[in-house]
Amino acid sequence: MNDLASLQRSTLDDLQVVASLAELDELETRVLGRKSGALTALMRGIGGMDAEQKRSFGQELNVAKQTIEAAFAARRSALQRAGIDAALSSETVDVSEPVARGTHGVVHPVTRATQELVDIFARLGFTAVRGPEVESEAYNFDALNVPSWHPARDMQDTFFLDVPGLLMRTHTSPVQVRAMRTLGAPLAVVVPGRVYRNEATDATHDYVFDQIEGLVVSEDVSLASMDTVFRSFLRAYFGREIPMRLRPGYFPFVEPGTELELGCQVCDGSGCRACKHRGWIEFMGCGLVHRNVLAAGGVDPERFRGFAFGFGLSRLIMQRYRIDDVRLLRSTDLRYLSQF
């Protein structure tokens, strides 16, 4: 009895003066160690007692053991915490020291713009499809209601290949016909991609650039529903209401053919050099799909109507990053590209 009480008292006293985790471990071995711990020895002594003694002493022993173990745990926790606190100041680093860096790359602004636009159109219900850059006259022109004799062929300067009938596509519109032929009607697709125009390059023209084309075919497309989709798109892209208007525009593959204009962002529509004092800037060609184009796509023009649109990405990108020369969009100088 006395042994147990004094062991408990002395242990608790000793714990008060233990100053390190090593001393604590040593004390713990002395008291609770499995082989030679003082408390362990007392517990072994229980074997020689009679039943009555065993029961009452056993109880006392358990209480004392729990008390001692709890005291050890509390002391251990306190010492650890003190150790951490003591180490904090010595572990302080200079946060401005040089560090090892990984390399990071840049996704090209044209790709980013394409992704952003495709993602917005996806939210509006469009699915992205792609098509070949080397095209045939049949898809690039004939299927789009521009037969070989049509004056509209002059509207786009074309790169022709050394194989008769092949060319670099002048627009993403041939994919309208390809999509209708493979996916059927109804459908809603957007077509991002590179297009080619045989024009001299200058600050606003390049012979290769990227476009986005859209096509919706369903039984209840109308010019008004086209207008409504465009308003949703513009709100999503610019993040706010922005003045827009449709006006007549001639493209052989749409009828009615329209051009969508945006209120000039530079002058808020009052007229400036950027908008040639018109207050409006052309954004894209659009309109209801010509019945001959639906027919070329294998879609019944008596049952379905469609609307289509297409615009180049260069101007949007140039506006966003305030770039004044379109040719810089094809710069491969990494010092330039790393800024995007």
Place this chain on the structure above:
Amino acid sequence: MLYSLAWLRQFTPVPDLSDRELSDAITTHVAEVEGVRDLRPKFSGVVVGRILEVSRHPNADKLQCTVTTTDGENRLRIVCGARNIAVGQVVPVALPGAQVLDRKTGAPFTIRDSEIRGEPSQGMLCSADELGIPAREDGIHQLDPSATLGYPLEDVLGMGSDRLIDIENKSLTHRPDLWGHWGMARELSVLLQTPLTLPKAALPKAATGIPVEVGPATELRRYVALLITGVEATPSPPWLSQRLEQLGVRSVNAIVDVTNLVMLETGQPLHAFDAEQVRELHVRLAAPGESFTTFDGTTLALSPEDVVIAGADGALALGGVVGGPHSGVRASTTSIVLEAASFDPVRTRRTAARHGARTDAAVRFEKDVDPTLAPLAAARALEYLTQLFPGVQLAGRTEVELAPRAPQKVGTTLGALQAILGLPLERSEVTRILTGLGCTVRGRADQLEVLVPTHRGGRDLTTPADLAEEVIRFVGYDQLPTVTLAMPVTVLPPPEARRATLLRELPQACALALGATEVLTDPFVSEAQLRRFSLDPSHHRRLVNPQVADLAYLRSTLAIGLSLVAQENVRTSESVRVFELGQVVQGIEGELTADLEGTSYLPAQPQRLGILESSGEGSFGTLRALLEQLCATLRLPAPRFEAERAPAAHLHPGRSARVLVGETLLGTAGELHPALRLDLDLPRTAIAELDVDAILACALAEAPRIEPPPAFPPSLKDVSVAVDEAVEVATLVAAVRAAEVPQLLAVEATDVFRGGSLPPGQKSVTLRLTLRAPDHTLEEREILAAVKAASKALTKLGGEIR
């Protein structure tokens, strides 16, 4: 096309609108206006003067002193900086108090009596820039020597209060009627709801004219030939020459000017032959080998597809395109044969394109000029000639009409137009618009039977959608209501859908996981570049009309463009690690049909991913690590690399590999050939080119099977083996895999060591075995057994376990 507002007002009373209002109204309802040009003078107080004396300025080398008179008596001393002045010239003189424009800024300023470098200057001699008028030459603007001294310049130049409306020709591709003022006046009358009064010209009766014979296959629609006497090739009166010049047509003489005036008014091109030279006319196809010299002396080798207008002795004009030198109006002309013909649009277009002669006439005929316009325009020309020459006589008239055009009928319903536009329409409004445009509208209730006028050509108004466009143009697009469309759901076939996902993920994977920057290189390459990469130009598709002469070939590999990027950046950037996603074009047929019938093929145009690494290391190993990282990022199975000892010529034959996933070949990876590197002056550089469709084929069609976390820990055991250099690491790994080592979960090479105690030609490879049993923790003897089995397999390859 330029339109004179004053002229348009002769046909419909256009109200007084500002430039912006005018431009906006036409842009939003007809076609885009490029600009409105104000012809009203920007100067005031400028009169006609004559230079009497010119002398050197005593104090300035670049100035001269003049004495100039504006009334024949006064002697104004005026200093002038222009070099083109001489005694006797008649020039514009700004007197003190006059307003002119600053030559540089265009801002108005007032002339004062002044002194320039010590010499008095009582006014200013003006250049075109200072007057805001088109310049004919540099320096002081030269006036007609017969101009009356002292007259206000605006009167001498015939400047009035007109404004010009400029519309780009390509917006008028579909509108033959808008190539004349009548057509635009008609549009404005519908738009502004003003009355339209077009001249009701009719050909008077006349004797039979010269014989006109029309040959087969010319596709001529109509030919009107008027024999007109009593004309003279005198200069045009100012009202006529000025109108033409303002509208961009050079004034020639009164007769030619009238033909051009009528063309600008009606849209119908006319041609005048000298009647002395033309006794008969034959409209026929050119004979084989026939040539024709145009009025300006260019000789054209004609095609048997070209239509010519011939006299007795050969071609006089290329039909609908250009006239010849001998048959046209000359100084001695007193009688003419006036041609008002209607040529086939397609044939005219082809002829004009073939001979590079896009004349005002050809540009109009290719738009499908209304054949019923020919006699009207001829009559109108006769009226103008009569106005100019009181003695004009219509001595003969010949008319051949081969393909009369009647108004076409388009049947539709009000409901159909409403459905197309998504807009409720009033029948009365639809009728007003269509009638105003020249249509006849019939039908009851919902029915619309529309007779389309011939002046819109044969193709422009043929369907209900065409009519809907006419209606909405004048109702206004701003009237369209908000109509929410139920968007159709488009489902791509699974491979296409996965392709789209992969293409969406690839750029970010390359940029973020690999740290590479995306570049867009030129899709066109030069012959020299191909040869530098040991590629045969004849195996490449080529442009027949490249923009940059050198860049005529379509790339078949991304390696050329990427290497040029390395070359461009290697001196200025610390590291060059770039990628490109792009189509290449192969000299073989692909799968996509080129025509709508599906009988011919486009060249194969695979989408490629190119990666170039030239950041100091540029070794094959660095590149391989990047590709493994890429596959992991894309959640593809780990790629395999098989040595390629005969790679493409631009790669190092000892440091190149095929990249595979499973049995699918993704592409190649290797270091640039040292010879090419030397040529391009590049450090060690590695480049990979993978096929996007192959990557796609390896992407899992289904989500991978996911196992629960293992219940028992694995044991890792390293085995090092010394082997001959010739033995590839992959061979060692494969041998262990094949050896059926018990409990082997994975084996991977973790280190290669050379040197130390190893003899030359030997390397030590450390393989890490991952061992695990599904149902218990491995015991020591099991681990030893596994190591022993692996070691045995390695020893068989001649290795020595270390």
